Amino acid sequence: MGNPFVEGRVLSPPSTILVIFGASGDLTGRKLVPGCYNLFKDGYLPESFSIVGVSRTPLSDEAFREKLKDGVTKYSRSGIDEEWWKQFSSRIFYQPLDATKEADFIALRERLQRIGGDTIPNYLYYLAVSPSLFGEIAGKLKGADLIETPGGVRETRLIVEKPFGYDLETAQNLASSLYQSAKEEQLYRIDHYLGKETVQNILVFRFANGLFEPIWNRKYVDHIQISVAEDIGVENRGDYFDKAGIVRDFVQNHVFQMLSLLCIEPPNSLSDAEGIRNEKVKVLKSIKRLTPGLVQKHIVRAQYGKGLIKGLDVPAYRDEKGVAKDSTTETYIAMSLEIDNWRWSGVPIFLRVGKRLSKRISEISVHFKQAPLSLFRGRQVESLEQNVLRIQVQPKEGISLRVNSKPPGPRMRVEPVEMDFSYHSSFGIASPEAYERLLLDAMRGEATLFTRQDEIEEAWKILEPVFDSFEELPLYFYEAGSWGPKEAAELLKPYGVRWARL
Ligand code: BG6
Numbered sequence: 001m002g003n004p005f006v007e008g009r010v011l012s013p014p015s016t017i018l019v020i021f022g023a024s025g026d027l028t029g030r031k032l033v034p035g036c037y038n039l040f041k042d043g044y045l046p047e048s049f050s051i052v053g054v055s056r057t058p059l060s061d062e063a064f065r066e067k068l069k070d071g072v073t074k075y076s077r078s079g080i081d082e083e084w085w086k087q088f089s090s091r092i093f094y095q096p097l098d099a100t101k102e103a104d105f106i107a108l109r110e111r112l113q114r115i116g117g118d119t120i121p122n123y124l125y126y127l128a129v130s131p132s133l134f135g136e137i138a139g140k141l142k143g144a145d146l147i148e149t150p151g152g153v154r155e156t157r158l159i160v161e162k163p164f165g166y167d168l169e170t171a172q173n174l175a176s177s178l179y180q181s182a183k184e185e186q187l188y189r190i191d192h193y194l195g196k197e198t199v200q201n202i203l204v205f206r207f208a209n210g211l212f213e214p215i216w217n218r219k220y221v222d223h224i225q226i227s228v229a230e231d232i233g234v235e236n237r238g239d240y241f242d243k244a245g246i247v248r249d250f251v252q253n254h255v256f257q258m259l260s261l262l263c264i265e266p267p268n269s270l271s272d273a274e275g276i277r278n279e280k281v282k283v284l285k286s287i288k289r290l291t292p293g294l295v296q297k298h299i300v301r302a303q304y305g306k307g308l309i310k311g312l313d314v315p316a317y318r319d320e321k322g323v324a325k326d327s328t329t330e331t332y333i334a335m336s337l338e339i340d341n342w343r344w345s346g347v348p349i350f351l352r353v354g355k356r357l358s359k360r361i362s363e364i365s366v367h368f369k370q371a372p373l374s375l376f377r378g379r380q381v382e383s384l385e386q387n388v389l390r391i392q393v394q395p396k397e398g399i400s401l402r403v404n405s406k407p408p409g410p411r412m413r414v415e416p417v418e419m420d421f422s423y424h425s426s427f428g429i430a431s432p433e434a435y436e437r438l439l440l441d442a443m444r445g446e447a448t449l450f451t452r453q454d455e456i457e458e459a460w461k462i463l464e465p466v467f468d469s470f471e472e473l474p475l476y477f478y479e480a481g482s483w484g485p486k487e488a489a490e491l492l493k494p495y496g497v498r499w500a501r502l
Helices: 026-041 061-075 082-089 102-116 131-143 168-179 197-207 238-263 273-286 292-298 423-427 434-444 453-472 487-495
Strands: 016-021 049-055 092-096 122-127 156-161 187-190 221-229 299-309 312-314 332-338 348-354 361-368 388-394 398-405 415-422 475-480
Touching: 016 026, 016 102, 016 434, 026 049, 026 061, 026 082, 026 434, 049 102, 061 082, 061 092, 092 102, 102 131, 122 131, 122 434, 131 156, 131 168, 156 434, 168 453, 187 434, 187 453, 197 238, 197 388, 197 398, 221 238, 238 273, 238 332, 238 348, 238 361, 238 453, 273 453, 292 299, 292 332, 292 453, 299 487, 332 487, 348 487, 415 423
Parallel strands: 016 049, 016 122, 049 092, 122 156, 156 187, 221 348, 299 475
Antiparallel strands: 221 361, 299 312, 299 332, 332 348, 361 388, 388 398, 398 415
16 A cells, blocks of 8 residues: 555555444534545546445435535635535445444444445544543444455454543553454554644654754754644634643644654654654653653643733633633643654754634744854854744745845845745645545555554543642633733743744
């Protein structure tokens, strides 16, 4: 099977039935079906491809299609075209199912056989349901002979969504419940950040250019920052979020995934999913563990109060639906970490993630050590800015390099300028949605962009001492629409650096 990082052309996957559990949910309508619609329009899906939506509510195929049409109209990146929709929607079916009833799984098997007809399509199950149901659904699928041993007549795979546990122990329990019915290689744990173009580009950027790899280490890099700012709050997920907090919701998965890709050693080859995933695990294993006593010095946690975003009054976190009035859950976190290995030892890594901040932006920046000032002494050049490589994940996907330059004129002055690469202007086409890429990869059995269980466990291990000390950490407050608590700036002071301007 080809690999996304080395292939010029995307191979069409083998014939597949995508079975979505949780078909009436948000994810199906907003991301999964609009994503498949765009893949279909762009010619990436196999000739024989169908979607079967599964959930408890009785619904006809027709009614299900109508419901999905709304979602595609609203959320498809290319809008909706009647003709394309007609062709696409004829491949969509609905099957009511109660996850506790074995008979319903037998009925599902018969339905899938009828839809497959003379072909033997692969079955790809998307469990867009609460993780508490993963084990039960997988078990019933297995019981109905709907999960086969890999390499059999058809491939059967399961895509699962976070949260992968609440801590190390629950993550291990969740995995054990899935392993009773499926093998690790059949499990595709989705982290949609890995489907984002710029995140994938980290590897191409590092390993396809001779320029960066030699300086990608402690000798030249001063520090690294990863910033994720969202202007949205908890939306309609207050219930879930209040139990999770931003560290579980975002750092354990998306941020650690970006960090590990950014810092991995070159794998043996980019065409082997395990090679890349092995290297990612090594990075996570090398992150210096914070002892409970050190957590205070390395972490700032905070929660948003009310404020103004895009001219609108927004409520304080504690006034959001589903959130406890005296909640101490963090909606913002800033942390400093270190990777204790040969390449990165001594390079501080600063992470900050928050909801209800001033704007939506995700950016990774690599700050290089300064050039010596000596040449410019006595020339009105007081200081030189560091060279900074910025990888902007969203919303404006691109990469830029800050270099010092002489502005025109008779005087010797030095000013920083940006050398910019923007996806939009260089390639002139819209990037696919993260889910499109990931769905296609799962259909093709390409697992590089999915998270392995050992990565999940390592990420939890890093955070264990953090959670153990949460109670003792102060909880700061920040105004919605601001850039977070002022204490986050203090965190960086001992290192003599500031947060990048976003
Ligand atoms: C999800 C988190 O995984 O990612 C949400 O649970 C967050 O809290 C979302 O808002 C952000 O995704 P994106 O692609 O909009 O950055």
